Amino acid sequence: MLIKCPWCGDRALQEFSYQGDATVARPPEPADPADANWDDEWYQFVYLRDDPKGWHDEVWHHIQGCRKHFKARRHTVTHVIADTAPMSEELKGGDK
Amino acid sequence: MKKYSVFSLARNALDYHENWTEAWRSPEPKPEYDVIIVGGGGHGLATAYYLAKEHGITNVAVIEKGWLGGGNVARNTTIVRSNYQLEGNAFFYEKGMDLWRSMSQDLNYNVMFSSRGVINLAHNDAQVDAFQRRGNTMRLNGIDAEWLTVAEIKKRAPLLNTENMRYPVYGGLCQPKGGTARHDAVAWGYARAADDRGVDMIQNCEVTGMRIENGKILGVETTKGFIGAKKVGVAVAGHSSQVFQMAGMRLPMETHVLQAMVSEPIKPALDTVITSGAAHCYISQSDKGEMVFGGDIDFYNSYAQRGNYPIIEHVVTAMCELFPAFSRLRLMRTWGGVMDMSMDGTPIIDKTPIDSLYINAGWCYGGFKATPASGWCFAHTIAQDQPHDLNSAFRLNRFETGHTLDEKGVGSTPNMH
Numbered sequence: 001m002l003i004k005c006p007w008c009g010d011r012a013l014q015e016f017s018y019q020g021d022a023t024v025a026r027p028p029e030p031a032d033p034a035d036a037n038w039d040d041e042w043y044q045f046v047y048l049r050d051d052p053k054g055w056h057d058e059v060w061h062h063i064q065g066c067r068k069h070f071k072a073r074r075h076t077v078t079h080v081i082a083d084t085a086p087m088s089e090e091l092k093g094g095d096k
Numbered sequence: 097m098k099k100y101s102v103f104s105l106a107r108n109a110l111d112y113h114e115n116w117t118e119a120w121r122s123p124e125p126k127p128e129y130d131v132i133i134v135g136g137g138g139h140g141l142a143t144a145y146y147l148a149k150e151h152g153i154t155n156v157a158v159i160e161k162g163w164l165g166g167g168n169v170a171r172n173t174t175i176v177r178s179n180y181q182l183e184g185n186a187f188f189y190e191k192g193m194d195l196w197r198s199m200s201q202d203l204n205y206n207v208m209f210s211s212r213g214v215i216n217l218a219h220n221d222a223q224v225d226a227f228q229r230r231g232n233t234m235r236l237n238g239i240d241a242e243w244l245t246v247a248e249i250k251k252r253a254p255l256l257n258t259e260n261m262r263y264p265v266y267g268g269l270c271q272p273k274g275g276t277a278r279h280d281a282v283a284w285g286y287a288r289a290a291d292d293r294g295v296d297m298i299q300n301c302e303v304t305g306m307r308i309e310n311g312k313i314l315g316v317e318t319t320k321g322f323i324g325a326k327k328v329g330v331a332v333a334g335h336s337s338q339v340f341q342m343a344g345m346r347l348p349m350e351t352h353v354l355q356a357m358v359s360e361p362i363k364p365a366l367d368t369v370i371t372s373g374a375a376h377c378y379i380s381q382s383d384k385g386e387m388v389f390g391g392d393i394d395f396y397n398s399y400a401q402r403g404n405y406p407i408i409e410h411v412v413t414a415m416c417e418l419f420p421a422f423s424r425l426r427l428m429r430t431w432g433g434v435m436d437m438s439m440d441g442t443p444i445i446d447k448t449p450i451d452s453l454y455i456n457a458g459w460c461y462g463g464f465k466a467t468p469a470s471g472w473c474f475a476h477t478i479a480q481d482q483p484h485d486l487n488s489a490f491r492l493n494r495f496e497t498g499h500t501l502d503e504k505g506v507g508s509t510p511n512m513h
Contacts, residue, residue: 001404014406018396018511021350040496046508047348047439047495051337053399076351076399 004084005062006070019059021049022071053077055094059087097292100204119284120164120291125298128324129157131478132316134303134339135332136160138169138279138464139456141286142471143329143478145203148293150472151479156295157325158287159318161302165283168333171401171433172464173356173378173390175369177214177274178239181230184489184501185442186237191486192469193239193273199468205285207277208383214274214369215249217418219263223374227269234271242270252368255421263375263417276369276380282467298323306342312451313343329454329478331470334399334434336457343450347457348439348495350510353398353432354390354461355407359425361385370418377414387422389415393435393461395511403432435461437510440500445474445487454478455492 001013027041056076061069072084073091082093098104098117108116131147133140136158147153158164176196178189200206218224231241246258249268258265287297298320305317306328315324332339334351361384371378379389391411394403408430416423438444438458443466445456456474459466473487483490489501500508 012406013404020509020511021397043496044346048346049337049348049350049510050346051350051397053335053338053351056397058397074396076397079398079400079404 001079003060003072003081005065005068006084006086007066007068008062011062011065015062015064017061017063019061019069022057022059023050055082057091060084097288100206119288120297122299123296125157125159125296125301125318125320125323128315129296130155130325131327131329132156132323132325133158134316134328134330136164136287136297136299137167137331137333138165138283138286138467139333139459139470139474140329140331141165141283141290142467143331143456143474144295144471145286145290145293146472146475147479148290148295150475153479154294156290157298157323158290158295159298159301159303159316159323161300163299164287164297165280168433168435168463169279169283169467171356171431172279173380173388174276174279174382174464175214175274175371175378175380176209176277176465177271178465179214179216179230179234179241179269179271179274180503181233182501182503183237185503186234186239188469188473188486188490189466190237190239191472192466195468195472196277197273199277199282199285203285203289205281205288207281207285209277210275211273212275212368212380213252213270213272214371215244215252215268215270217249217268217370217372217374218266219372219374220266224266227267231269240271240273242272244268244270253366253370255365255419256370257418257420260417263372274369276382278383279464286471303339303342306453308343308450308453311449313453327452327454327478329456329474331456331474333457333459333463334436336436336455340448340455340457343448343453345448345450347436349436349458350397351399351434352393352396352437352511353400353403354393354435355403355411355430355432356388356390357408357411357430358382358386358388358428359422360428362387362425365421366419372414372418375414375418377411377418379415379419386428387415387425393437393511394432399434401432401434435459435463439495439508439510440502441504441506442501443470443490444492445470445477445490446483446492447477447481448492
């Protein structure tokens, strides 16, 4: 599998470390820290995943290269990568 | 069911083995069952068998989208062990060891269970301490464990290189009653024995939806139409997230691919199971003579049932370092299976928030050895509508309540267990 690092271009899989689902986001702190919903949001953030069979937005780390994190939209059945982008940018492509 | 025995073998030899009957029927689905098991792999078939045998529930169907035993029960490295430390795990897997020992007689099907011992190699002082502690814990729990010195390991596995520069062997923890079993026979044996007790095996029938009304499941939509059920148990390994999505549930797991491989067959060279957690390799020799080995998952989400070359290279490298003599063997076959990797490395056997819908999932890459205990406990959970003591730690809500069972102690990283 070749992965296109947004800064270094196509590089071999061995240079990268997988960092998981890019769609989960750390819950914002509520006004009241005792807010019970916050527990539930943290539970969902830490443990629950969509685990799609198809296009998956995920975080990769070019740990043996430029050491930058970036996002990739990869298909979990074909392993085809439709797009990669810096963390601050949106992913395009796939049928997502 | 025609009983398999030396006499039936002799009798069938007289007519050139042309009159053996099919091991199980292939009926059309009935409109309704007492229990539907989704997933005709090892765990689903074992569940159906124990529902019939232990709980007298025989109006049962096993629904499988492909063919029986075509998933992970056909793709594992056949290792059976119960060397767990946490109480929630230890007694569950030890129940499995009891069932493994009597399985061939119980099912009237030779699953070739071989207690050849499973040895975990220690490669440094810290691992020696950790493994000896594990062994002591196991013995306190009544599970067999034995510390082996380097000389004793050398005697058991003469071809093992114990003086490797990177991974020298300092000793090993052996579970003598662990071993291997003929994986396909486990699925076929359970299917045949369950069929004999009246369970219907519905193959090539994919579940496409779940009919749920007022929080209770009424049956499943399939490619062969709607099939009603009083209770539905789902045991679909790598596809749990997909099937439970039909019930509107998100699960604490991700699907990852694990590869395994075999060499060309050779004369008997290794009569035990050698594993090295540090080098990422476990290896045994099959009855056909192939060296069967595997290592880590591929570390990224995948439903592909095939992996990438870097992991194959990594596992082969580790195997050749442990057994330099095997570096001259040709690799015959590699394959992958998809695992539902739970967030704490421990499975789930439980009820769900939906009435009469039950879950058996999250086996990571340890599902094969658990097949009998999983089926036994899942059958109990379905029949009694509550978990058995043995699977009482495998709750679905344990992540929410903070009762995770993290044997490896690495936290909620599904690709690390």
